Amino acid sequence: MTLVAATLRGAEQPAQASGTEASADAPRERFATPDGGARRLGDVVLAVEGVCLAFGGLKALEDIAFDVREHEVRAIIGPNGAGKSSLINCINGVYAPQHGTITLRGELLRRASPRHAAARGVARTFQNLALFQGMSVLDNVMAGRSLRMKSNLLQQAFRLGPALREEIAHREAVERIIDFLEIQAHRKTPVGRLPYGLQKRVDLARALAMEPTILLLDEPMAGMNVEEKQDMCRFILDVNDEFGTTIVLIEHDMGVVMDLSDRVVVLDHGRLIADGPPDAVRADPEVIRAYLGVGH
Amino acid sequence: MGFFLETVFGGLMAGMLYALVALGFVLIFKASGVFNFAQGAMVLFAALAMARLSEAFPAWLHVGPVLANVLAFVVTALAMVAIAWAIERFALRGLVNQPPIALLMATLGIAYFLDGAGQLLFGSATYKIDVGLPKEPLFVLERFFPGGVLLNQEDLVAALVAAALVTGLALFFQRTRTGRALRAVADDHQAAQSVGIPLARMWVIVWSVGGFVALVAGVIWGSKLGVQFSISQVALKALPVVILGGLTSVPGAIVGGLVIGVGETLSEVYVGPSVGGGIANWFAYVLALAFLLVRPQGLFGDRIIDRV
Numbered sequence: 001m002t003l004v005a006a007t008l009r010g011a012e013q014p015a016q017a018s019g020t021e022a023s024a025d026a027p028r029e030r031f032a033t034p035d036g037g038a039r040r041l042g043d044v045v046l047a048v049e050g051v052c053l054a055f056g057g058l059k060a061l062e063d064i065a066f067d068v069r070e071h072e073v074r075a076i077i078g079p080n081g082a083g084k085s086s087l088i089n090c091i092n093g094v095y096a097p098q099h100g101t102i103t104l105r106g107e108l109l110r111r112a113s114p115r116h117a118a119a120r121g122v123a124r125t126f127q128n129l130a131l132f133q134g135m136s137v138l139d140n141v142m143a144g145r146s147l148r149m150k151s152n153l154l155q156q157a158f159r160l161g162p163a164l165r166e167e168i169a170h171r172e173a174v175e176r177i178i179d180f181l182e183i184q185a186h187r188k189t190p191v192g193r194l195p196y197g198l199q200k201r202v203d204l205a206r207a208l209a210m211e212p213t214i215l216l217l218d219e220p221m222a223g224m225n226v227e228e229k230q231d232m233c234r235f236i237l238d239v240n241d242e243f244g245t246t247i248v249l250i251e252h253d254m255g256v257v258m259d260l261s262d263r264v265v266v267l268d269h270g271r272l273i274a275d276g277p278p279d280a281v282r283a284d285p286e287v288i289r290a291y292l293g294v295g296h
Numbered sequence: 297m298g299f300f301l302e303t304v305f306g307g308l309m310a311g312m313l314y315a316l317v318a319l320g321f322v323l324i325f326k327a328s329g330v331f332n333f334a335q336g337a338m339v340l341f342a343a344l345a346m347a348r349l350s351e352a353f354p355a356w357l358h359v360g361p362v363l364a365n366v367l368a369f370v371v372t373a374l375a376m377v378a379i380a381w382a383i384e385r386f387a388l389r390g391l392v393n394q395p396p397i398a399l400l401m402a403t404l405g406i407a408y409f410l411d412g413a414g415q416l417l418f419g420s421a422t423y424k425i426d427v428g429l430p431k432e433p434l435f436v437l438e439r440f441f442p443g444g445v446l447l448n449q450e451d452l453v454a455a456l457v458a459a460a461l462v463t464g465l466a467l468f469f470q471r472t473r474t475g476r477a478l479r480a481v482a483d484d485h486q487a488a489q490s491v492g493i494p495l496a497r498m499w500v501i502v503w504s505v506g507g508f509v510a511l512v513a514g515v516i517w518g519s520k521l522g523v524q525f526s527i528s529q530v531a532l533k534a535l536p537v538v539i540l541g542g543l544t545s546v547p548g549a550i551v552g553g554l555v556i557g558v559g560e561t562l563s564e565v566y567v568g569p570s571v572g573g574g575i576a577n578w579f580a581y582v583l584a585l586a587f588l589l590v591r592p593q594g595l596f597g598d599r600i601i602d603r604v
Contacts, residue, residue, distance in 0.1 A: 114486070115495070130487035132480045135479055143477065144491045146477055156474055206491060210492070
């Protein structure tokens, strides 16, 4: 696994193997302290401040503020229609919030454009799969590296040295990710033919291939059976441990959220009603009211 | 037998031209998921520009006919890139993530615009393109048939050019990063954007390639039959070709073109006399119709299976 992490990053700077040795012993600790207290959470990577989003008269998000720290698994939960996906779409640049700011590593995300956000290191997966159905698993994941590949059209067209070397280096990195997520057997299969659970995994692989600063997972376990869910949980934790990827996760399954996340944001009707470690959030009366309703 | 072969060859050559136009359709469809109704208009525009420029350059720049042809080709190719850019900027950009029907209607508009603009700029008479393709007929297989089989050298060159073009494009799409990005854009705009693929640039590239294929088709067609408005109607003949070959398949466009070219010539020659002729006009469409019933994805197209 250490090798995986080393080479994944190593596509551009090959001599980095030593740096990952240290992190190899650290990760298991997090299972001993599920509240995440002992973990090496870093600085604030993503800060959302005063974000308001409305579609005409419908207020999807009202004055949302929270932050995400480096290496953290941050969950966003809430009933249907609470605005979870809208929030992720704002971070990802699909929607432009009317008010408020989104700051990534201290830099303001000014333009609402998914491509712009991707260039800044925001990767995401989709609630309803948005894979390139006609392409093989390998091509899908390779597409995730688009931003990292620099050769120009002419070099590619004539398969000149730089383009070829680039292709090989990135192919290597992609193969590591494919191994890591255990989809080797399906590398050449068109994605559209894979079962749903595997497609979700390819979606994750494609996002990982971007080597993102922050990874947004929009309901990664929706529609999965128990076994697939367990696999996906394992992968999310492993990704977080091995690559130190910061993860923002939308999920409905409360058990999953409590196990995976370091801190939880709770949304209801576009408002933020709670923010804190899983246990505190679970006990919050406001959250219980939002999820279970109140007796009249 | 010699006559039969001649008919088949003649059909193959006509089919090659259909295939070239169909190729433009398939490329743009594969890469941007847009059915480009403007492909015929692009062929017309490119052919008109090529014909008029190669006619005008010797007088303007005092260059020989060969150089004039080369210059005209380059200038027209650049013009097609400019058109591709303009189409992206003014027509497609506003339609990102919209349903395909919106894009389809936009290309219909582009088709009329290009038809008009081309004739406004370059005139609407019949023009010649002469790129110096060899014209003398060639007799082959004389050992086997009395008098041999008549082949048109011009057609042979055209076939070679088309084959080279197709091979090059197929490799480009399958083996390069940009090709992969183009296929990704075709599959899903939103996902492509979210992995950082620049949609705008990809569209300009694919429409430029479509424009270039239109130019090659226009030059070959024009030097064979002259440049006139009816060229843009060739696009209609390319529709059954893509239905036959499959909308998403480059080899399909080629095979489809050839099958229709040969089919229509053979039926015209052998069946035509007994029904009063005119078969070539509808043969392609009837064949396409039959295919839609039996094999709607075409010979080589991706079979669409939806999970329910």
